[in-house]
Amino acid sequence: MNDPVNEIIDIAVIGGGAAGCMAAIRAAELGQRVALAERNEEIGKKILITGNGRCNITNAAPIEDFIGKFSPDGQFLRSAFFLFSNEDLMEFFRTKGLKLKQESGGCVFPAAGNAGSVTRILEAGLKEQGVSVMRNTRITGVDHRDGMFFLAAERNAGFTAKKVIIAAGGMSYPATGSTGDGFTIAKHLGHTITPLTPALVPLKVKESWIRELQGLGLAKIRIVCNYGNKKLVSGIGDVMLTHFGISGPLALDMSGDIVPLLEHHKELRLAIDLVPAVSAKQFENDLVNIFIANGSAQVKTLIEDIIPRRMASMALALLKLDPAKAANQVTREEREALVAMLKGFPLTVVGSMPVDTAMVTAGGVSRQEIDPRTMGSRIVPGLYFAGEMIEGAAKSGGYNLQQAFSTGYLAGENAAKAGLKGRP
Numbered sequence: 217m218n219d220p221v222n223e224i225i226d227i228a229v230i231g232g233g234a235a236g237c238m239a240a241i242r243a244a245e246l247g248q249r250v251a252l253a254e255r256n257e258e259i260g261k262k263i264l265i266t267g268n269g270r271c272n273i274t275n276a277a278p279i280e281d282f283i284g285k286f287s288p289d290g291q292f293l294r295s296a297f298f299l300f301s302n303e304d305l306m307e308f309f310r311t312k313g314l315k316l317k318q319e320s321g322g323c324v325f326p327a328a329g330n331a332g333s334v335t336r337i338l339e340a341g342l343k344e345q346g347v348s349v350m351r352n353t354r355i356t357g358v359d360h361r362d363g364m365f366f367l368a369a370e371r372n373a374g375f376t377a378k379k380v381i382i383a384a385g386g387m388s389y390p391a392t393g394s395t396g397d398g399f400t401i402a403k404h405l406g407h408t409i410t411p412l413t414p415a416l417v418p419l420k421v422k423e424s425w426i427r428e429l430q431g432l433g434l435a436k437i438r439i440v441c442n443y444g445n446k447k448l449v450s451g452i453g454d455v456m457l458t459h460f461g462i463s464g465p466l467a468l469d470m471s472g473d474i475v476p477l478l479e480h481h482k483e484l485r486l487a488i489d490l491v492p493a494v495s496a497k498q499f500e501n502d503l504v505n506i507f508i509a510n511g512s513a514q515v516k517t518l519i520e521d522i523i524p525r526r527m528a529s530m531a532l533a534l535l536k537l538d539p540a541k542a543a544n545q546v547t548r549e550e551r552e553a554l555v556a557m558l559k560g561f562p563l564t565v566v567g568s569m570p571v572d573t574a575m576v577t578a579g580g581v582s583r584q585e586i587d588p589r590t591m592g593s594r595i596v597p598g599l600y601f602a603g604e605m606i607e608g609a610a611k612s613g614g615y616n617l618q619q620a621f622s623t624g625y626l627a628g629e630n631a632a633k634a635g636l637k638g639r640p
């Protein structure tokens with residue numbers, strides 16, 4: 217192992233998350249002397265909370281789908297995803313003894329359902345390749361002079377490196393160590409940081425009555441997001457209603473599209489289709505038949521058979537329709553209004569929760585300033601970026617961790633190759 221404080225090291229990696237660990241392992245594998253600075257005692261603190269502690273490490277989808285998930289700028293990641301694909305990542309972990317399993321939507325997890333098994337393998341990989349892991353080492357600044365990088369560290373002595381890979385994560389879940397230091401360092405080195413907007417984040421709605429539905433889960437519903445008469449985004453999946461708005465997989469996934477739209481529109485209308493399996497016309501026919509067959513039953517009881525009880529009560533209250541009314545007393549107008557409500561329950565999105573509560577930070581170091589073939593800076597020779605700190609984010613499903621591992625691998629490989637070229 218090297219002594220990073222007293223000698224000039226080949227490559228310094230800032231951040232020991234998925235991206236930084238993979239970058240360090242790959243660079244060291246190619247024969248470089250690598251030091252990895254991690255501000256926490258342990259590496260991979262965020263990995264431990266991914267996938268609810270089970271770590272949805274990647275997805276079994278074809279690589280083209282990965283590129284699509286980072287739409288509209290997924291092409292930037294093409295080289296990274298092809299050089300170190302989901303298959304390569306799975307192979308990497310399998311050869312180190314980790315059994316994996318695939319679940320619905322192609323999501324891949326450690327078979328034992330334990331994210332700790334992923335960090336243990338990364339830890340072992342760093343050791344095996346002789347990477348100097350500098351724990352409790354928070355890098356506070358990087359200067360670039362005469363082709364060398366000078367890294368300053370909080371509480372520790374700084375060190376000097378020929379190349380630097382910044383993999384310090386985004387701004388989300390700061391308790392894991394990702395507090396945005398990487399952006400400050402990149403900016404100081406001359407890079408542009410695009411707005412640090414949240415992605416995979418719960419959405420806030422205007423309707424105060426949503427509080428009464430807090431904790432209610434809605435499975436397999438469709439959400440359509442409209443502005444005026446224009447349909448902007450839609451999706452089908454599961455949602456959780458909260459005291460401020462909507463969360464759950466579908467809401468989080470749609471937030472990636474909705475949050476940027478909120479920059480231009482103060483409010484966006486959501487229509488929640490609670491019975492997406494049937495068309496409005498079909499649903500109206502079904503309702504007529506149900507009301508005829510159960511003429512003396514209370515309308516509330518019949519609607520509760522179709523949608524969750526609390527949702528049914530709220531729909532009737534918003535329509536000012538007496539829940540105790542007999543089905544055969546419901547007027548045509550009331551029935552049509554019920555159909556419209558259940559096929560398009562209205563909510564108004566007015567914002568999102570802040571970036572620190574988001575699962576991913578969407579903005580970051582501008583892609584324009586990074587060479588997609590190497591992850592090298594187009595501004596500072598010898599500087600590389602990897603992981604979430606690069607502008608862009610994907611929907612859930614293991615794509616974000618794959619991005620971190622793939623960009624880390626690409627950055628590590630190219631920093632190492634550039635270093636080897638420079639050797640006599």
Ligand SMILES: Cc1cc2nc3c(=O)[nH]c(=O)nc-3n(C[C@H](O)[C@H](O)[C@H](O)COP(=O)(O)OP(=O)(O)OC[C@H]3O[C@@H](n4cnc5c(N)ncnc54)[C@H](O)[C@@H]3O)c2cc1C
Pocket residue numbers: 230231232233234235236253254255256259260261262263265266267268271272273274353354355356383384385386388389392393394395396397398574575576602603604605613614615616617618620
């Ligand atoms: C709750 C939650 C669940 C998630 N679940 C999934 C999932 O199942 N699948 C998926 O694909 N994605 C998931 N994600 C997203 C995924 O975790 C991130 O995209 C990924 O971890 C980013 O990796 P990274 O290495 O770029 O950054 P990070 O994991 O954030 O790592 C950055 C590291 O840098 C260190 N660091 C920061 N500043 C400094 C500094 N100044 N000096 C030294 N070290 C520093 C940090 O301590 C940290 O260890 C989830 C995110 C969250 C918050």
